[in-house]
Amino acid sequence: MAKDSISHSVIRRMPRYYRFLGELERQGMIRISSRELAERMGLTASQIRQDLNCFGGFGQQGYGYNVTELHAQIGKILGVHAGKAIAQHIDFEKRGCKLIGIFDSNHALCGKQIAGVTVDPIENLEAFCAANHPVMAVLCIPKTAAHDLAHQLVKLGVRAFWNFSHYDLRLEHEQEQIIVENVHLGDSLMTLAYGLQHQGDAHE
Amino acid sequence: MAKDSISHSVIRRMPRYYRFLGELERQGMIRISSRELAERMGLTASQIRQDLNCFGGFGQQGYGYNVTELHAQIGKILGVHAGKAIAQHIDFEKRGCKLIGIFDSNHALCGKQIAGVTVDPIENLEAFCAANHPVMAVLCIPKTAAHDLAHQLVKLGVRAFWNFSHYDLRLEHEQEQIIVENVHLGDSLMTLAYGLQHQGDAHE
DNA sequence: TAGATTGTTAATCGATTAACAATC
């Protein structure tokens, strides 16, 4: 049975299960045991069973898990709707989202097409939100602008932020909860650089 | 005193300390206590002191930490060399790295400039590596190509991978350790979408 | 010196792993 509240570490692992199961399904695999999935993913079988049982008993004793069904179940949990695999790098639709507008303050970019969407001047943002009620915003802007723009967007009804500015967004709203995923690619790069520098430090 | 091996959770937090301290320094702050830094970063003072003491005692009892010094120390730990703030979104130099080559299999893109570097056809990759000995590679390619290209790059001497393909790279090398930072923006987006769907689930 | 705040040890908490009864 689904628990009251799922820990963040569990949720963060779900998309990875989703990816692996999608791949296995594509390869024609019908069933898989927690032991084998664990091997492939570099986890323990226990952990996989624990994780999945946060959401429900998707397996069958003596058999394992049906790949297609488990993939679909996790897709449902994560809110992935049926969607065509169209776009390029980040396939929004495949992940249950639809890219409906792109804005830039640099007018030289406006009018150009990105992933099938025309770039609009930032001045049109307010009218666009009033007309289309977007629920999520992707911020790829300098950190100096991130705070103000995010607050403006909250006023315009945006409730989720995928934030790539080098700034830790923390947003409040009286009525509703605002959710933020801060990506920080710079931090990721520095973590990698640290590893590079300390390569071979660990004896053994 | 620096510990033998630092846990990954600690290392992942260091770039964030680095960012915050850089900002505080820029604002002219001279000293800061673990308590105040904790408040600003949304952590506990204990955790900050524990984290920093993995690398050494940078503070002073009764005083706190010198912002500039601590920032510099963490920069040193993370391997950030002096570097001019030039490029746009990901400022490699600011993070101790230098972008020296970009390759694409799409010949239409070759010849164009990105962040001051000319895009080369992928066919030139091998000659480029022989001449320049790059130590890190950033992979923004379809997952079908990631595995093979990464192995080719290991043969060409690359020892660190910043991997954006939707594929979990795991690389081995007899002599040297290969380090990989798998980014998975798709997973990040799905985590966000989950939160959006379950907004307000948590009572209170 | 007295007050503040670190560095560090001990206690707590949460997440991962192990074990095993339930059951397909």
Place this chain on the structure above:
DNA sequence: TAGATTGTTAATCGATTAACAATC
């Protein structure tokens, strides 16, 4: 039925927090 493998409880491990003596 016997074998396999889950779902779930208990044990372990690691990370975070609390406490406090050291000391600036």
